[in-house]
Amino acid sequence: MKKSLCVLILLMVFIAYPDLKELDLSRLQEEKKQEALQHEVTVVMKLVQVFVTDKKGNPITDLTKEDFILYDNGQLQTITDFEKHLLKRPEAKVEERLEETPLPLPQETASRLNRKFFLLLDIERNDGLGMIKSKKAALHFIETQAFPTDELAYLTYSPRNGLVVREFLTTDHEKVKAAIEKTKELPGGIDGGEGVVEERELLKRQILLYFEELRKFAKSLRYIPGYKNIILFSAGINRNLMYDSDDPSIRFELEGLSKELSSSSCPVYTVNTEGMRALSKPQGERGDHSLMMISDLSGGKYFIDVARYEQFSEEIQNVTGNYYVLGYYINEQWDGKYHEIKVKVKQKGYEVHAQGGYYNPEPFKKFTKFEKKLHLLDLALSEKPRSQEPIKFPLLALPCSEDKDSNIVLISKIPLEVIEKVGVEENEIVALVFDDENIIVDSNEKKIDFSEMPRKNIYTYAIFSLPPGEYKCRMVIRNLMTGKGAVGSDSAAIPEPAQSGIRLYPPVLLVPGEKLSYQTISKKKNPEEREGEVSLFDLYPFLDEDYIPQFEGIEKGTSKVLVGLRYSTVGIQEPDISLTASLIDPKSGEKTQLSLIILSSESRDATDILLLELQLPELKTGEYSLEIIAEEARTRSRSAVVRRFRVR
Numbered sequence: 001m002k003k004s005l006c007v008l009i010l011l012m013v014f015i016a017y018p019d020l021k022e023l024d025l026s027r028l029q030e031e032k033k034q035e036a037l038q039h040e041v042t043v044v045m046k047l048v049q050v051f052v053t054d055k056k057g058n059p060i061t062d063l064t065k066e067d068f069i070l071y072d073n074g075q076l077q078t079i080t081d082f083e084k085h086l087l088k089r090p091e092a093k094v095e096e097r098l099e100e101t102p103l104p105l106p107q108e109t110a111s112r113l114n115r116k117f118f119l120l121l122d123i124e125r126n127d128g129l130g131m132i133k134s135k136k137a138a139l140h141f142i143e144t145q146a147f148p149t150d151e152l153a154y155l156t157y158s159p160r161n162g163l164v165v166r167e168f169l170t171t172d173h174e175k176v177k178a179a180i181e182k183t184k185e186l187p188g189g190i191d192g193g194e195g196v197v198e199e200r201e202l203l204k205r206q207i208l209l210y211f212e213e214l215r216k217f218a219k220s221l222r223y224i225p226g227y228k229n230i231i232l233f234s235a236g237i238n239r240n241l242m243y244d245s246d247d248p249s250i251r252f253e254l255e256g257l258s259k260e261l262s263s264s265s266c267p268v269y270t271v272n273t274e275g276m277r278a279l280s281k282p283q284g285e286r287g288d289h290s291l292m293m294i295s296d297l298s299g300g301k302y303f304i305d306v307a308r309y310e311q312f313s314e315e316i317q318n319v320t321g322n323y324y325v326l327g328y329y330i331n332e333q334w335d336g337k338y339h340e341i342k343v344k345v346k347q348k349g350y351e352v353h354a355q356g357g358y359y360n361p362e363p364f365k366k367f368t369k370f371e372k373k374l375h376l377l378d379l380a381l382s383e384k385p386r387s388q389e390p391i392k393f394p395l396l397a398l399p400c401s402e403d404k405d406s407n408i409v410l411i412s413k414i415p416l417e418v419i420e421k422v423g424v425e426e427n428e429i430v431a432l433v434f435d436d437e438n439i440i441v442d443s444n445e446k447k448i449d450f451s452e453m454p455r456k457n458i459y460t461y462a463i464f465s466l467p468p469g470e471y472k473c474r475m476v477i478r479n480l481m482t483g484k485g486a487v488g489s490d491s492a493a494i495p496e497p498a499q500s501g502i503r504l505y506p507p508v509l510l511v512p513g514e515k516l517s518y519q520t521i522s523k524k525k526n527p528e529e530r531e532g533e534v535s536l537f538d539l540y541p542f543l544d545e546d547y548i549p550q551f552e553g554i555e556k557g558t559s560k561v562l563v564g565l566r567y568s569t570v571g572i573q574e575p576d577i578s579l580t581a582s583l584i585d586p587k588s589g590e591k592t593q594l595s596l597i598i599l600s601s602e603s604r605d606a607t608d609i610l611l612l613e614l615q616l617p618e619l620k621t622g623e624y625s626l627e628i629i630a631e632e633a634r635t636r637s638r639s640a641v642v643r644r645f646r647v648r
Contacts, residue, residue, distance in 0.1 A: 042331065042332045043329050043330070043331055043332070044329070044330065044332045045080075045081065045327050045328070045329055046072070046225070046327065046328055046329075046330055046358065047081075047113050047225050047226065047325055047326070047327050048070065048226075048325070048326045048327075048328075048341060048343065048354055048355060049113055049226045049227050049323050049324075049325060049354065049355060050068070050323060050324045050325070050326055050343050050352060050353070050354040051319075051320075051322070051323050051324075051352075051353040051354070052324065052345060052350050052351070052352055052353075053350070053351050053353070054349065054350060054351070055349065055351065059318075059321075059322035060350055061084070061086055061322055063084075063324065063345065063347075064082070065079050065082035065326075066346075067345050067346050067347065068324070068326055068343060068344070068345055068346075069343070069344040069345070069346065070326055070328060070341070070342070070343050070344075071341065071342040071343075072328070072330060072339055072340075072341055073339050073340055074340075077328040077330070078328060078329075079326050079327065079328050080327055080328055080329060081325075081326070081327025081328075082324070082325070082326060082327070083113075083324065083325040083327075084324055085115075085322065085323050085324070085325065086321075086322050087115070087147055087317075087321040087322065113225060113226040113325045114149045114150060114151050114171075114226075115147070115149070115150045115151070115227075115229070115320055115321075115323075116150070116151045116152075116153075116169060116224070116226060116227065116228050116229060117141075117146070117150060117151070117152050117153070117229045117230075117231060118152075118153045118154075118155060118228060118229065118230045118231070118266075119138045119141070119142075119152065119153065119154045119155070119176070119180070119231050119233075120155045120156070120157070120230055120231065120232045120233065121134055121135070121138070121154075121155070121156045121157070121180075121183065121233050122156075122157050122210075122232065122233060122234035122235075122273075123156050123157060123158040123183075123185050123186075123187050123188060124157055124158055124159050124187070124188035124206070124210065125188065125234045125235045125236060125237065125287065126187040126188065126233070126234065126235055126273050127187050127235070127273075127274075128187060129277075130187065130233075130235055130273030130274060130275075130306065131183075131187050131273075133273060133275075133306045133307055133309075134233035134271070134273050134306055135180050135181070135183065136309065137233065137271065137306050137309035137312075137313070138154075138180050138231070138233065139177055139180055139181070140309050140310065140313055141231070141309070141313045141316070142173050142176060142177055143177075144310075144313060145313050145314070145316065145317045146173055148171065148173075149171065150171065150173075151169040151170060151171055152167070152169065152170060152171075152173055152176045153165065153167055153168050153169045153170070153176070154166045154167045154176050154179045154180055155217075156183060156185065157210060157213065157214075158185050158188065159188055159206065160185065161185070161439055162209075162213055163213040163214070163216075163217060164437075164438070164439055165374065165377050165438075166179040166183070166437060166438040166439070167179045167381075167438065168374075168377060168378050168381065168382055168386075169224075169382075169386065170382065170383075170384075172383070179437065179438060182436055182437050183437060184437065200241070203241065204241065204247070204249070204250060207237055207241065207250055208249065208250065208253055211250075211253045211254060211256075211257045214257055214261075215256070215257050215260050216368065216370035216371075217370070217374075218257070218260045218261045218264045218266055219260065219264065219368065219370070219371070220368070220370055220371040220374045221264045221265075221266055222263075222264045222358070222359040223359060223361055223362075224386070225358065226265065226325075226355070227265050227266075227267065227320070227355060228264070228265060228266045229266075229267055229269065229300075229316070229320055230261070230266050230267070230268045230269065230298075230300070231268075231269045231271065231316065232268050232269070232270045232271065232291075232294070233271050233273050233306060234270065234271075234272075234273060234287070234291065235272065235273050235274040235278070235287045236270075236272065236274075236286075236287020236288055236289070236290040236291040237250065237254070237287050237290040238284065238285045238286060238287050238290075239283060239284045239285070239286060239287075239289050239290075240284040240285065242254070242289055242290055243289075254290060254293055254294060255293070255297065257294070258293060258294045258296075258297030258298045259297060259298075261294070261297075261298040262297060262298045262299055262356065263338070263356060263357070264359075265355035265356065265357075265358070266298060267295075267298050267299040267300035267301075268294050268295050268298040268300040269295060269300045269301050269302075269303065269312075269316055270291035270292070270294055270295040270300065270301075270302050270303065271291075271303045271306050271309075271312060272287070272288060272291055272302075272303065272304055272305060272306060273306045274286075274287065275304065275305035275306050275307050275308075276304075276305055276307070288302075288304070299353075301315070301316075301319070303315070326343070332360065332361070333360050334360065334361055334362065334363060335360050335362075336359060336360055336361070336362040336366070337359070337360050338357055338358070338359050338360075339357050339358050339359070339360065340356065340357045341354060341355060341356060341357045341358065342354075363481075363482075364479075364480075364481065364482055364483030365480065365481055367483070372483075375387055375483060376430065376476060376478065376485075379476055379478065379485045379487055380430075380432055380434075380474040380476050380487055381434070381438060381472075381474075387483060387485075388483075388484060388485070390487070391418055391421055391422065391484075391485070391486035391487070392486060392487060392488065392489070393412060393413060393414050393415060393418050393475075393486055393487070393488045394412065394413050394488055394551035394552060395410060395411070395412045395473065395474070395475050395488030395489055395490045395551075396410070396411045396412070396490060396508060396549060396551065397409075397410050397471070397473035397490035397491065397492035398410075398411065398492070398505065398506050398508060399492055399493070399494055399495075399505055399506060400505050400539050400566050400607075401505075401539075401566075401568070401607060402497055402498065402503060402568045402570065402606075402607075403605075404465060404467070405465045405534075406463050406464075406465055406534040406539075407464075407465060407466060407494060408433075408463070408464050408465075408466055408471075408473075408492060408494060409461055409462070409463045409464075409536060409539055410431055410461060410462045410463075410464070410473050410475055410490070410521075411459070411460070411461045411508075411536070411549055412459070412460045412461070412475040412488045413457055413458075413459055413549070413551045414457065414458040414459070414460065414477060414486070414488075415457050416455060416456055416457055416458075418477075418486045419450050419458065419477075421484070421486070422477055422478070422479050422484050422485060422486055423479040423481070423482060423484060424449070424450040424451040425449055425450070425451050425479075425481070426447075426449060426479065426480040426481050427447070427448050427449070427450060427477055427478060427479050427480060428445055428446065428447050428448065428477070428478050428480055429445065429446050429448055429460055429475065429476070429477050429519065429521050430443060430444070430445040430474075430475070430476045430477075430478070430521075431443060431444045431445070431460075431462035431464075431473075431474070431475050431476075431521045432473070432474040432475075432476065433464055433466065433471050433472070433473055433474075434471065434472040434473075434474070435469060435470070435471060435472075436469065436470045436471075436472075438472070441466065441471070442464050442465075442466065444462045444464075444521045444522050444523055445521065446519065446520075446521045446522070446525070447480075448477075448519065458519060459516050459517070459518045459519065459549075460475060460518060460519040460520075460521055461518050461519075461520060461521065461536045462475070462520075462521040462522065463522075463533075463534055463535075463536070463539075466494050467494065468494045468495060468496045468497075469493070469494055470491070470492075470493050471491065471492050471493070471494065472489070472491050473489070473490050473491065473492055474487055474488065474489055475487070475488040475521075476488075492506075497570075498568075498570045499570065499571065500570050500571035500572065500635075500637070501569070501570060501571070501572070501632070501635070501637035501638075501639070502567060502568070502569055502570075502572075502575075502577065502630050502631075502632055502637045502638065502639040503567060503568045503569075503570070503639055504565070504566075504567045504628060504629075504630050504639040504640065504641040505565070505566040505567060505568075505641065506641055506643060507563045507564060507565045507612075507626065507628060507641060507643050508540065508549050508550075508563070508564045508643075509549070509550035509554070509561055509562070509563060509626075509643065509645060510542065510547040510548065510549060510550060510561075510562040510563065510564055510611075511547070511548050511550050511554075511561075511562065512546055512547060512548075512562070513546060513547070513548040514546065514548075515544075515545065515546050516543070516548060518536055518543075520535070520536075538604070539566070539609075540564050540566075540609065541602065541609060542564055542600070542611050543564070547562065547564075547611075550645075552646070552648065553645045553646030553647060553648050554616075554645065554646075554647055554648070555647075555648055556619065556620070556621055556647055556648060557618075558616060558619075558647075559615065559616055560613055560614060560615050560616060561613075561614050561616060562599075562611065562612065562613055562614075563581075563611075563612040563613075563614060563626070563628075564609075564610070564611060564612075565579075565609075565610045565611075565612055565628065566607055566608070566609050566610075567607065567608055567610075567630055567639070568606055568607045568608075569606070569608075569632070569637075570606075572632055572634075572635055572637065575632050575634075575635075576632060576633040576634060577608075577630055577631070577632055577633075578630070578631050578633065579596060579598075579610075579612075579628060579629070579630055580593065580596065580628070580629050580631075581593070581594040581596045581612070581614050581626065581627070581628050581629075582594060582626075582627045582629075583616070583617070583619075583624055583625070583626060583627075584624065584625040584626075584627055584642075585624060586623055586624070586625060586644075587622075591627075592617060594614045594615055594616065595614065595615035596612055596613070596614055597612065597613040597614075598610055598611070598612055599611045599612065599613050614626075619647045620647065621646075621647050621648060622646070622647060623644060623645075623646055624644070624645055624646070624647060625642050625643070625644050625645075626642065626643045626644075626645060627640060627641070627642050628640065628641050628642075628643075
């Protein structure tokens with residue numbers, strides 16, 4: 001009853017689409033009958049958010065389940081579940097005496113309908129001052145109005161990157177604040193809409209593209225229950241373009257977008273980032289009308305000045321802070337059709353605001369391209385994806401070169417049990433690299449059918465060429481029929497190129513074992529196209545032999561460990577390098593020097609590749625750090641790297 005809608009979607013799709021390869025036609029027809037039967041008898045709970053106010057807009061907070069009447073597609077429903085969320089103490093009248101006790105937060109809200117806020121920063125329709133004030137206002141809203149149970153998301157729109165989900169719905173508000181503070185993109189500026197015909201036409205195309213991105217996003221939110229409150233920070237679209245008598249397309253598209261947002265239960269609270277500065281402009285160059293339209297048609301509210309962030313933050317809190325959740329059971333169909341909801345209260349004189357309806361779920365294979373992208377980002381970046389319980393596998397992100405090209409490799413181990421949970425047929429493997437603002441800087445993907453491969457662990461790798469910076473690295477496998485997926489995660493830093501000296505790269509722990517076959521995740525799909533391309537075995541030749549990367553750490557009682565190590569020297573003629581290795585206990589800080597033997601060494605393109613053997617003392621279970629230091633005798637150049645590992 002308490003599982004999310006997305007989990008139910010994935011579960012039903014998984015049931016509805018089993019392995020078809022081994023089925024004959026009669027069995028397939030029988031399963032289609034079963035599928036229809038399953039859909040007919042699938043009973044789920046629908047949850048509806050309802051706001052009730054008096055004629056003055058004050059929240060009504062004393063209603064019970066029996067006070068509500070609810071219709072789904074015109075049919076009266078039995079309300080079986082009921083919650084009351086009072087996130088703000090109502091103002092007390094003068095004659096009333098309220099006990100000064102803190103108002104408790106609703107219980108079990110995480111399993112029901114939390115408030116959801118999408119903070120959307122329109123970078124394209126903004127200027128430098130508007131950006132600064134928008135970020136300040138967004139942070140103020142989170143710090144003063146968001147409750148621990150509120151789910152927050154942060155998105156930006158810019159000409160360069162389009163619509164970017166920097167943080168999807170999460171109760172980790174610090175992550176959202178950090179994403180806002182990190183936003184560094186330059187604003188597009190606030191255009192008056194004048195200029196030559198070619199410039200106006202280009203501006204119109206950019207605006208229509210913006211609307212299309214937001215429309216796709218609105219559609220993707222259909223299946224998330226409850227209200228999805230969007231707070232849009234933008235200077236808007238100037239009136240000259242909105243009300244162009246020769247071309248009304250912008251106005252018509254904005255009306256369509258606003259209605260799409262409304263049908264997806266996404267009221268938009270628009271905040272004018274130009275604020276009072278816009279009053280100095282001719283009326284035709286102001287963007288206020290577009291912001292008013294989208295807020296009015298979507299069921300939100302327009303706020304005239306971002307500088308008044310304290311005032312509008314409280315107003316949004318007052319509008320969204322006190323609500324009821326009504327639950328009822330219904331037979332769920334998998335057809336994507338819209339259900340109209342009407343909610344009334346038995347008492348007279350009250351105003352009821354409830355979501356207009358909801359959409360039936362659809363199988364993952366019918367998701368739009370944008371919905372699948374949003375689903376992928378949720379899998380890749382969320383600690384608790386909305387679509388499923390998290391399934392994880394190990395990933396190593398290894399910077400490996402001073403060169404700009406092929407300077408980082410991602411290596412993953414996908415255990416057989418993970419593959420079986422995801423489903424063996426029609427999968428994709430996607431390697432993703434995000435910068436510190438959660439923008440995708442590069443990605444590779446590959447379609448794969450695990451049923452055609454031996455039933456054992458799968459090893460994959462992807463090589464990228466990245467500029468200096470901090471990165472989040474992900475490897476995602478996803479079933480293309482059900483959407484079920486698993487993710488491997490690691491982070492890496494690409495340093496600025498060294499002018500001179502030594503550069504050690506992160507080591508990889510190894511164990512002897514059967515020679516592995518690796519799946520290459522590359523933009524070039526065919527082996528012939530990849531001929532001449534840098535491979536994993538060019539970077540780590542010993543992986544082409546009987547050595548396996550150690551992802552899960554080492555067993556207790558292990559007396560020695562093998563280490564693959566790469567290092568470069570810059571500007572040093574005939575370097576004389578010495579290596580030392582130490583084991584660090586993170587709890588005590590105690591450092592133990594280890595005996596080190598170089599088993600093999602070779603040089604490739606100014607980089608040395610070593611296979612080391614380290615003798616280990618007797619270790620207890622727990623976390624440890626391996627530190628390796630390289631020092632050049634004549635120049636005293638020095639470099640150190642650390643690899644954390646676990647003793648099991």
